[in-house]
Amino acid sequence: MYNSKSKIATEFIDDAEIKRTLEYAKEHKDDLDAMRRILKRAEDCKGLSYEEAALLLECEDPQIHQEIFSLAERIKEKFYGNRIVMFAPLYLSNYCINGCKYCPYHGQNKHIRRKKLTQEEIVQEVTALQDMGHKRLALETGEDPKMNPIEYVLESIKTIYGIKHKNGAIRRVNVNIAATTVENYKKLKEAGIGTYILFQETYNKEAYEDLHPSGPKSDYAYHTEAMDRAMEAGIDDVGCGVLFGLNLYKYDFVGILMHAKHLEDTFGCGPHTISVPRVRTADDIDPDAFDNGVPDEIFKRIIALLRIAVPYTGIIMSTRESKEMRAAALHLGVSQLSGGSRTSVGGYVEEEAEEDNSAQFEVSDTRTLNQVVDWLIDEGHVPSFCTACYREGRTGDRFMSLVKNGQIANICQPNALMTLKEYLEDYASPETKAKGEEIIAKRLEMIPNEKVREVVREHLGDIHEGRRDFRL
Numbered sequence: 001m002y003n004s005k006s007k008i009a010t011e012f013i014d015d016a017e018i019k020r021t022l023e024y025a026k027e028h029k030d031d032l033d034a035m036r037r038i039l040k041r042a043e044d045c046k047g048l049s050y051e052e053a054a055l056l057l058e059c060e061d062p063q064i065h066q067e068i069f070s071l072a073e074r075i076k077e078k079f080y081g082n083r084i085v086m087f088a089p090l091y092l093s094n095y096c097i098n099g100c101k102y103c104p105y106h107g108q109n110k111h112i113r114r115k116k117l118t119q120e121e122i123v124q125e126v127t128a129l130q131d132m133g134h135k136r137l138a139l140e141t142g143e144d145p146k147m148n149p150i151e152y153v154l155e156s157i158k159t160i161y162g163i164k165h166k167n168g169a170i171r172r173v174n175v176n177i178a179a180t181t182v183e184n185y186k187k188l189k190e191a192g193i194g195t196y197i198l199f200q201e202t203y204n205k206e207a208y209e210d211l212h213p214s215g216p217k218s219d220y221a222y223h224t225e226a227m228d229r230a231m232e233a234g235i236d237d238v239g240c241g242v243l244f245g246l247n248l249y250k251y252d253f254v255g256i257l258m259h260a261k262h263l264e265d266t267f268g269c270g271p272h273t274i275s276v277p278r279v280r281t282a283d284d285i286d287p288d289a290f291d292n293g294v295p296d297e298i299f300k301r302i303i304a305l306l307r308i309a310v311p312y313t314g315i316i317m318s319t320r321e322s323k324e325m326r327a328a329a330l331h332l333g334v335s336q337l338s339g340g341s342r343t344s345v346g347g348y349v350e351e352e353a354e355e356d357n358s359a360q361f362e363v364s365d366t367r368t369l370n371q372v373v374d375w376l377i378d379e380g381h382v383p384s385f386c387t388a389c390y391r392e393g394r395t396g397d398r399f400m401s402l403v404k405n406g407q408i409a410n411i412c413q414p415n416a417l418m419t420l421k422e423y424l425e426d427y428a429s430p431e432t433k434a435k436g437e438e439i440i441a442k443r444l445e446m447i448p449n450e451k452v453r454e455v456v457r458e459h460l461g462d463i464h465e466g467r468r469d470f471r472l
Contacts, residue, residue: 004258004265009224012262013203018254021051025058025250035064039308045075048309050257057253057305065301072304072333075311079403082443083384083416084376085314085336086369087136087174088129091345092117092156096142098178098215100201102246102279105142107215115345116147119159126160128348130168132340132369133427135385135419137170138197143178143216150184153177157191167426167468172387174239178217179226185233194390195272196230197239198223202247203255211246227259231267236396238263239316241275244302245293253302260310269397273314273336276303276329278321296325300332307333312403319343319365323375326365330381337376340369373423374432377439384416385423388471410449411472414456417443418470421463 002014028034038052048056056068093116096105104112117125129137137160141148153175160170175188176197188196202208205220212218227238240259242252256274264270278294294302306315316336317329326337341363342348367375373383388411389399402411417440424436440460447453452472459470 004262006262007225007228007266009221010205012266013205013224013255013258015205018203018251018258021054021254022058022250024051025054028055029058029060031055032059032061032064035059035061036067039064039067039071042071042075042308045078045311047311048305050254050261050309053257053305053309054250054254056308057250057301068301068304068308069332072307073331076307076331076333076335079311080314080335081413082381083335083386083412084330084381085136085384085386086134086339086373087138087336088132088134088338088341088369089138089140089176089318089343090122090125090129090160091140091343091347092122092153093141093144093148094345095144095147096215097144098142098217099213100215100217101211101213102201102243116152117156117346119155121346121349122156122159123163125346125348126163126170127165127168130163130165130170131427133168133373133385133423134340134369135170136172136174136194136387138174138176138338140176141178148177150180150187154187154191157188157193161192167422169469171469172390176239179223180229182229182233185230185235189234193235194387195237195239196227196235197241197273197275198226198230199241199243199275199277200224200252200256200259201243202252203242203259204247204251207247224259227263227271228266231263231269236267236269237272237390237399239273239275240271241277241316243277243279244299245279249294249298249302253305256306257309260313269400270310271313272395272399273316274306274310275316275318276306276334277318299325300328303329303334304332312400319363322364323367327379330379337372339372340367370427370429370432373428374435377432377435380439382413382416382439382443383420383423384412385419386412386415386471388415391471410447410452413443414447414452414472417456418459418463421460422468425463 001011002017003011006012042048094105095114095116097107100106157173160173172194174195174197175193208220230238242256260270314335315333317326317334318338319341376383420436424433
């Protein structure tokens, strides 16, 4: 019984409704007139239903594909401009008691090196990240109530926010930890987290239970309903995602749009971000175990259609993907990228020897943060280290309302330029700094509001003189 406002996982993610949607899409995949009507209506930037998006994903016509890509790029430009938000993951611990078949942290893996950072080691890791230029982190831990209790996460957040090294500071800590209670989400809110992130992995209940045979994560309902508990606790920025390749991608594509609709209908605000990881090889994981991999061309359509279907939501792509795929995805809807990432515990201070591997997955884009920033500038993008909206209380529906009425462009572009200026002054190579100064000068003149433009110009001068942390 599908009900988008229900608090029961199997009702707001309804198996029968997903299968009906997929069957409808299959039956009408050759109706090109219907496809074009949907795309025409989507030009109003109000999004798509999961049924409309599924129909477009099923279409095999190359011309329709190009129209999808073109519309996605226009929508992304309208809401996000050429800004790309930068972040890095920070792995605190890989102790885990779950039995997830696709993750090397699973409790049955007896030869992976287990490690948990002390607070002193966290200081060292964060200092290394600050020396790169990062301002925004995503905390990651395995699920182990004894080794990684909520108190450890809260202490780690306090430690991170307290680290000031040269001109470095982490201004936003997003948290990707296992599903927990409303009480614990309230504690995370009080600790000042940015976005609470939790990947569903797959929305197919039968596949989910097969992939998670043991541990707390095996409870499909508790995991799927986690975002409801987080939002009830006052965390209004939540980040969803599926691990494409675990299950049939069409099913999970509809599932994540259903989840977005549920959050919008129930709480008045959909997900702040959607992540689009694909399965990657890792320690103690059978590389032939998952045969539902998503080919590049289909993956690009998934990204583009997510941008069209939920135009106000940030789309995140990590270093799981190659430089080439990340370059393509930037034009199709991705608005946040990680850079210089390490997926091992303690990997920023000291890169591990192969035999000591504690990484969660293999990184495909191994470039440094400066190399990624340099590349983005070459591609015409503005790398942004901005955390202003979170720190000014523009979260949840307040953030979404600014995006929807177009006013966010008058805030985000100026803040992006000022944070890029900080990066150039403190961390960039001379070559990157020269390129960055050029794009700042060009984009400064494109700020439509003259008063805002002059304020930004003044603050850019302040940053050059050594002062930091200006924001609108």
